Amino acid sequence: MQEKTILIVEDEPDIQELIRYHLEKEGFATVKASDGRQALDIIEHNNPDLVLLDLMLPVISGLDVLKTIRFAWGLSALPVIIVSARTDEIDVITGLELGADNYLPKPFSPKVLVANVKALLRRSATRQSGEDMENRHISVGELEIDEDRHEIFWKDNPILLTAYEFSLLSLLASSPGRVFTRNQIISSIKGEDYPVTERSIDVQIASLRRKMGEGGSAIKTVWGIGYSYQEST
Numbered sequence: 001m002q003e004k005t006i007l008i009v010e011d012e013p014d015i016q017e018l019i020r021y022h023l024e025k026e027g028f029a030t031v032k033a034s035d036g037r038q039a040l041d042i043i044e045h046n047n048p049d050l051v052l053l054d055l056m057l058p059v060i061s062g063l064d065v066l067k068t069i070r071f072a073w074g075l076s077a078l079p080v081i082i083v084s085a086r087t088d089e090i091d092v093i094t095g096l097e098l099g100a101d102n103y104l105p106k107p108f109s110p111k112v113l114v115a116n117v118k119a120l121l122r123r124s125a126t127r128q129s130g131e132d133m134e135n136r137h138i139s140v141g142e143l144e145i146d147e148d149r150h151e152i153f154w155k156d157n158p159i160l161l162t163a164y165e166f167s168l169l170s171l172l173a174s175s176p177g178r179v180f181t182r183n184q185i186i187s188s189i190k191g192e193d194y195p196v197t198e199r200s201i202d203v204q205i206a207s208l209r210r211k212m213g214e215g216g217s218a219i220k221t222v223w224g225i226g227y228s229y230q231e232s233t
């Protein structure tokens with residue numbers, strides 16, 4: 001496989017260096033930007049394959065970088081992961097809703113960072129080739145979802161879910177490790193026959209976890225942001 005280039009947008013040199021080290025160890029090429037303007041220059045001229053984006057940046061903020069690449073430039077397919085401290089919660093939600101692909105809270109584990117980068121690059125390759133258009137079967141670790149037959153198995157045991165719970169779990173498990181905000185969940189599963197509100201999502205998640213038993217621990221609460229599906233390894 002051709003070497004992928006990751007743009008690291010981060011104004012703290014220690015963190016920038018830490019990320020660079022772990023990505024290069026995994027065989028990625030890296031480019032670095034220490035403020036938002038540099039980041040935009042590099043995206044415009046160097047075509048990175050994925051962007052790791054801090055939000056609190058000098059000159060141009062991370063959110064403005066994101067707005068520029070998604071809306072002014074129309075780069076909807078460029079994978080972007082927000083890497084940000086928990087204190088920037090509102091900005092993180094805004095960022096995810098402006099089209100960032102995922103969010104990693106600081107401090108992060110290098111292993112989780114690398115896993116996220118790889119998963120997102122895989123996903124965007126699939127998206128580009130259109131392979132997942134007709135794939136109605138989701139398989140993540142011990143979880144199997146057959147969307148056509150409306151069946152879910154965990155460790156080969158069937159799990160009986162309501163239609164709402166089924167939609168919710170299918171959405172989260174369709175992109176393992178991706179953080180979905182409550183608003184994104186609402187807009188993805190509304191239009192089905194049940195009322196979807198922020199509060200109802202929290203209630204349905206609780207019920208889903210209960211019904212999945214041991215498997216329920218893969219449904220992660222991302223504090224202040226939303227939910228994701230990630231089996232522990």
Ligand code: CA
Nearest residue numbers: 011054056057
């Ligand atoms: Ca910063």
